[in-house]
Amino acid sequence: MELHRELKCEESVTFQGMTEAENVSGKFSRKALSTVRGNNVESKICIQRVKSLDMTPEPPCQKLRGKTKSLSAQFLVNIDDVVNDVSGNFDDRRASRNGFSHSFPHVGASPPSENISDTIQQQSPNCRESAMVPSPPHDEEDPDLCRAKKIQIGPTVPIHLKFEDVKYKVAVKGLKRSDGEKHILHGTTGSVHPGEVLAIMGPSGGGKSTLLNILSGRIKLHSGIITYNDQPFTKSLKKRIGLVMQDDVVFPHLTVNETLTYAALLRLPNTLTTRQKKERASNVISELGLERCQNTLIGGKFMRGVSCGERKRVCIGNEILLNPSLLFLDEPTSGLDSTTALRIVQMLRDIAKGGKTVVTTIHQPSSRLFSEFDKLILLGRGSSLYSGKASEAMPYFSSIGCSPLIAMNPAEFLIDLANGNINEKTFPSKIEANLLLGSQSCQNGGPSPSDVHEYLVEAYEARGAKTEKINVLKPVVVEGEMEMQEKLNFRESEATWCEQFSILLRRGLKERRHEYFSSIFTFPQERAMLSKERSVDMYKLSAYFLARNTSDLPLDLILPVMFLVIVYLMVGLRPNFAAFSLTMLTVFLSIIASQGLGLVMGAAFLDVKKATTLASVVVMTFMLSGGFFVQHVPYFMTWVRYISFNYHSYRLLLKIQFDCSDSGPCDSPFIRELRLDQGGLEVGALVAMIVGYRLLAYLFLRRMKLQTIA
Numbered sequence: 001m002e003l004h005r006e007l008k009c010e011e012s013v014t015f016q017g018m019t020e021a022e023n024v025s026g027k028f029s030r031k032a033l034s035t036v037r038g039n040n041v042e043s044k045i046c047i048q049r050v051k052s053l054d055m056t057p058e059p060p061c062q063k064l065r066g067k068t069k070s071l072s073a074q075f076l077v078n079i080d081d082v083v084n085d086v087s088g089n090f091d092d093r094r095a096s097r098n099g100f101s102h103s104f105p106h107v108g109a110s111p112p113s114e115n116i117s118d119t120i121q122q123q124s125p126n127c128r129e130s131a132m133v134p135s136p137p138h139d140e141e142d143p144d145l146c147r148a149k150k151i152q153i154g155p156t157v158p159i160h161l162k163f164e165d166v167k168y169k170v171a172v173k174g175l176k177r178s179d180g181e182k183h184i185l186h187g188t189t190g191s192v193h194p195g196e197v198l199a200i201m202g203p204s205g206g207g208k209s210t211l212l213n214i215l216s217g218r219i220k221l222h223s224g225i226i227t228y229n230d231q232p233f234t235k236s237l238k239k240r241i242g243l244v245m246q247d248d249v250v251f252p253h254l255t256v257n258e259t260l261t262y263a264a265l266l267r268l269p270n271t272l273t274t275r276q277k278k279e280r281a282s283n284v285i286s287e288l289g290l291e292r293c294q295n296t297l298i299g300g301k302f303m304r305g306v307s308c309g310e311r312k313r314v315c316i317g318n319e320i321l322l323n324p325s326l327l328f329l330d331e332p333t334s335g336l337d338s339t340t341a342l343r344i345v346q347m348l349r350d351i352a353k354g355g356k357t358v359v360t361t362i363h364q365p366s367s368r369l370f371s372e373f374d375k376l377i378l379l380g381r382g383s384s385l386y387s388g389k390a391s392e393a394m395p396y397f398s399s400i401g402c403s404p405l406i407a408m409n410p411a412e413f414l415i416d417l418a419n420g421n422i423n424e425k426t427f428p429s430k431i432e433a434n435l436l437l438g439s440q441s442c443q444n445g446g447p448s449p450s451d452v453h454e455y456l457v458e459a460y461e462a463r464g465a466k467t468e469k470i471n472v473l474k475p476v477v478v479e480g481e482m483e484m485q486e487k488l489n490f491r492e493s494e495a496t497w498c499e500q501f502s503i504l505l506r507r508g509l510k511e512r513r514h515e516y517f518s519s520i521f522t523f524p525q526e527r528a529m530l531s532k533e534r535s536v537d538m539y540k541l542s543a544y545f546l547a548r549n550t551s552d553l554p555l556d557l558i559l560p561v562m563f564l565v566i567v568y569l570m571v572g573l574r575p576n577f578a579a580f581s582l583t584m585l586t587v588f589l590s591i592i593a594s595q596g597l598g599l600v601m602g603a604a605f606l607d608v609k610k611a612t613t614l615a616s617v618v619v620m621t622f623m624l625s626g627g628f629f630v631q632h633v634p635y636f637m638t639w640v641r642y643i644s645f646n647y648h649s650y651r652l653l654l655k656i657q658f659d660c661s662d663s664g665p666c667d668s669p670f671i672r673e674l675r676l677d678q679g680g681l682e683v684g685a686l687v688a689m690i691v692g693y694r695l696l697a698y699l700f701l702r703r704m705k706l707q708t709i710a
């Protein structure tokens, strides 16, 4: 199979320092490509003809012979070397090391197109297309190790995660079963160690996310044992755990750089200076290959921003900033093309190589992607169908009589099995016959998905489960265990309250530049972000609350000034500066008080629809009960005016415009009836509302359910 790519070759490339042998072999070694990068001409490399992996390389390119060669037209690159060099992580070696080449005879060769587009994309100047461009590794160093070193930001406290017989159930209303409970996990056992990537695979609804959430401490464990370095979950562990959710939230109006910098400033310990924190953020940006889009807005549903893959990398960056020992990711590759998905998983491998433990759920990985995993848990309907080394999964299923009959991606084969689909697969004929005897439903004359599921669960419990349980029972050996434990329990002090306030204020002002809501929407809109950030103790709620209120002030004040200037002159109100200033002050007080009310409603419901419905009812009641629109308010409703900001503001405005020291207006029976005095009472009431409503909103926020339950 040949794959041709026509690219414009703009400039000749000179390779220096290549040995004769390297050139004669026709392979651009890492050294050669390093030289190219060193000359800053990597983007101009022209690949005109690329051979797939299963083809013998063409005769060496004569133009590359010798120590210094000029290449101006065409050259031939063995794609194996390009991928090894560019991604630094190609898997032929890994596959053979892990025994994949023996384990998956049906898999076939990895698709070369991914590799080629990988290579070509990395040369693209467009950020959306761009890949993570790793820095050139040193000649002698293993490129995998080199990348791993780069992605690691500091020494990691290794954490061995082990779990045994993890069960989970939820109470479901209206469930016919007597106990009214739905069993989501039936008992999963497994382990993953520093340097390893554990993939939790299975069909939709299999229980992957539930298991991930339990292991990360986000959901309380119902039954079973989970240990971290043979110790139970502690609060201090939270700081060592990074969790990237499937639909992770990031501020749409912040750039990639701003997002990671604010996260670094808020989350990194105070032992680092502001400059060091910013440096760490920019290191993460470069290690995740986000340099070219670092000044692009994240974007949201209605505003185009960075690509989906870049957004996922930003979310991962948000977590690895803290150098977590344990990294959990829920479907980090969903919605991504296979190349980008592979890149993300390769990045996870690099992160793991830095001594971290990585656990990820995944839906339908490609065969290449599958080969990146060290451990695998296959879940089907909440039961374990396999738990152990990923490379041993296929031999295991083959040993229980299930093998693919046609060339098939192992992940596809496993998901099919977990779904109970045995088309194009072998299934033990004896069992098939037995199952058919006792089963009503069948697929194409074979056993039904439930029968297949039962067989796989039983087979796993009879064979695999025991081995995994023995593995889990083995005590972990942690070098310098005492020191490690101390490090685990050590809580580094984070930013002070004032620092948190100042960072959140700056972030809020930036965000507010693009989007300015009515105060009712504030907390419902930011609920997801607030819940996520608070669940990892990113800042104090009071700092957030005050910063959020303060960051709204500029716009709260500028817009009414503009409005008032126009209205004041148009209506022809008292033309003196004192009256205008007092009117302005009253409007400010009124706005800030009414915003407090909006915040209370938003915080009480944390739901835009409910909050806006209530707000329209309350504001209408306040207006009508104030005695200005409806003069004869029913007696039983007269008290409402005293808690209405409209009532107090109107009275103040009247007082300013109809100054009773002037002759005339005060003689009017209407004004006399209002009994306008000095206005101190109204100001006091508005100030009390400004403070009181906000205090109430704060208390509502305090009881908000956070993402982390454990």
Ligand SMILES: Nc1ncnc2c1ncn2[C@@H]1O[C@H](COP(=O)(O)OP(=O)(O)OP(=O)(O)O)[C@@H](O)[C@H]1O
Pocket: 170, 172, 182, 184, 202, 203, 204, 205, 206, 207, 208, 209, 210, 211, 363
């Ligand atoms: N709190 C809950 N109440 C009721 N059912 C729940 C609850 N949490 C999970 N479930 C159910 O448990 C099953 C497993 O859910 P989970 O989200 O873990 O699946 P999943 O394998 O991650 O699925 P997907 O790949 O589609 O995200 C689903 O059937 C889901 O509806």
